[in-house]
Amino acid sequence: MTVSEGTFTSQPVGKSVPRVDVYEKVIGSAVFVDDMQFGPGLYYARLVRSPYAHARIKAVDVRKALEVPGVKAAVTGRDINTRIGLYLVDRPIFPIDRVRVVGEPVAGVVASSQEVAERAARLVEVEYEELPAVFDPVEAAQPDAPLLHPDMAQYEVANFIFPQPGTNISEHFKLRKGDVTSAWPRCAAIVEGTFRLPNIQHVPIEPHAAVALWEPSRMKGSGAAPSGEVTLWTCSQSPFAQRDLIAQSMGIPHGNLRVISPYVGGGFGGKAGVSMEVYAVALARAVQGHPVKLRMTREEEFVGTTVRQALVAQTKIGCDAEGNLLAMETRYYFSGGAYNDYGVNIARAAGYSCTGPYDIPNVKGDSYCVYTNVPIGSAMRGFGMPEIHWGIEQIMDQLAEKIAGKLPIPMDPAEFRRRNCVKTGDTILTGMEMPATDLVACIDKVTEAIDWDRREAASAPHKKRGKGIAIMWKAPAMPPNPGSSALVRFNEDATVNVEIGAQELGQGAFTVAAQVAAQALGVPYEWVRVSAPVDTKYSPYEWQTVASRITWSTGNAVKAAAEDARQQILEIVAEHWGEDPQDLDIKDGKVISYRSEEEQPLQNMVVYGLPNEGFEGWKGGPIVGRGTFMPTYVSNLDPETGQGTRAVVHYTVGAQAVELEVDTETGQVEVLKIASAYDVGKAINPDLIMTQIEGGAVHGMSSAFEGLQFDERGRPLNPNLVDYRILNAADVPREIHGDYVETPLEDGPWGARGVGEHVMVQTAPAIANAINDALGIRFNDLPLSAEKIYLGLAGVMNCE
């Protein structure tokens, strides 16, 4: 198709243009890691995993495995004794002294086929001495708990993380604002509760897979590349962070390690950072010259990659006689699992946002990440926020109820939130000023959409119907200085290649990048494509595709790159016409002059330049636009108070309301409708925002009913899609209403901020509040299983 055919969308920002990646995804040609072809030289890997939650490793013997025909290598901690981590370098690739979770890899086997690798892995003999294990984060935080990391003091750590060697506490974030002690007596209503969330898993439909190729070192004396050239193909949200962490851990020069990441089949945080990918590299080193493929089974995906941390939240909140929030005291104990290299930053994020989206003058917050003998807790959509909002948003409902009777004015849960929610310019808990957002407008939109003041009769005598509301905030949680960069290049026909290191996980990052580039350049959307796959050798740097930061951060970089290219073009044409670049513009792929009304198509000139008169020489040449973005204004926070000039780049806020029915005979919940609204700053692609809102509402709803289960020795009981159910097409509500408001973000492209993670943060508490509205029963612990609700109805279970 040439660019003159088909649709032609000028000024695409704000328009619901189709996704750039959708055609290849419906015809089956979109390539994921497992689809890549490596030929007959490909080897297969299998990991040997610990059956114990906590044990000393006494011996690892791989001799029998190596005797199996077709086995090429076996690797243990003796061969590669190093640790890896992002914020806290605590995870050995293969441990040599102890295992800390059921499923921890202690060795890996490489063979010519998957079957041989599996058979050989079973022949690796490991002698263990079982140690006492601890699974609950509150117990693990006690001084007498079994210690998981006696060497914690030696671990390298980021300067904004505060581990406590000699304990299991890998991070303790303290927030101190005002004076809670003097505030409690002034409270007219106080609600206190302990709230628990189990581990849940991301359940991307694509399991993790990685292929690594370690090419032999060059001959001695040839100079460069003493470590060999390493290529790693991964399904990753973080190709550049993987390069950095694996290079550091394994002593590979950054330039010798190339990470290539094609489309990602769902990430949700589970494909951020490094999880299983490092094993592919460690095993490939043992069989240089052969690509080695490591692919997680669904069971390994559940317990051998990462999970969302479990949380125990002990929270107390009070308000005065007018219903104004006065004080909050909270302790969050995140169950970080065996290794907390990423989880520490979740506890930190939960600490500096510990109030949820509320303006509370007196706050004492302590957020802990605690080592436990459970799967590794790491990033998952919401990054600590769904966990803390579960308790906060139920307490707000209870406070509203308590105070309502004492007030002359109506104060229902929606009104209570309008009054107390964080507003533009508030000095929030860390001391920073709240950037412009409109949470009240979001509350108004969802209460209207759910017809909040009206209560319908249930559809059957044995059913009860209720409505619930919950609100949220979330900031991108990341180091202070994560950068993005972009390049914009042209083909001869003036079609555009946008090069970014951000990843397409399904959220629409490539589509938004194409829209931003087209708008800033002045070319039709259909002329732009985004170069894929992401390849650290050729793609411009991107920190990670996480934190809902891509539309904002990468968007800024792409906009800057396109503006840079545009300026180069205008200067060449202005010189050609003898005009001022300021009188020129690019519209629909043509340079135009508002002064002389001349026109110059971009075709060819963006590559070849323009000839001088009579072909007496040329001007211009290939246009390459470059753009970067990095926030420069975020400060570290005081370790004792959590106070600082600017804790985060910004917050995205939103509200959700749900209507549901509970079957009182079975305890089953049917969610009838979910209404959501978020302040997106600027909707670059309105329909893509709706797809996030709808998918996120269902993800959030699903999360209210999910939970990984373990036996008393830490062995997983339900690591499969039958026993761990995620919502299917028959379960989802009939109606999901999505909406947004647009309060521009000061430093977002056209004012845009991210919304990908926020869309599931408050769904579980909104459902719990609706269940309480229907039944008058509160459930403090997730999941909201039918059994639990039935027992609650029968009065058997003490729910509070």
Next chain:
Amino acid sequence: MAHHTISVTVNGGKEVLDVPSDMTLLEMLREKLALTGTKNGCEAGECGACTVLVDREPVNSCMMLAVEANGREITTVEGLAQDGQLHALQQAFIDHNAVQCGFCTPGMLISAHALLERNPHPAEEEIRAALVGNLCRCTGYLRIIEAVQTAAIQVAAEHGTLSASKEGDVSLPFTAEGEA
């Protein structure tokens, strides 16, 4: 491992293949024929990402041995588009933005295709029931259900079996504002 020579029709083309006894149909498609549109999500018949048609019936190809496909007709996502023309389902998935990461999409399309083949006028409940075996973590399913409704009308119109009232029932939430 014993090997067997089998003869199968895949997306209309005849193939004669040498397959080991324990090779699944999924492995045969992906590894022998490089038809990687069919995805491996669990290898346990639980997620539906590997759904293909075997003699027009939807099957989890990870749960069927390649040797069992001997003499049968297989349709994968690569066989849906005909003569360079997208299948109505594929176009509807595009029009409704019913695709995000795309990993479940091939299996979804095949299950929906099987449904429309046996029931050209499915009610919403029937669409939901036909897709329960295909898990999706991104979309929340509603747009997929709407896309199947739209495609059903399209397919019925092509076969001249559409009643006028039915067409009016379906709304298109995806408005192509961008088209000029």
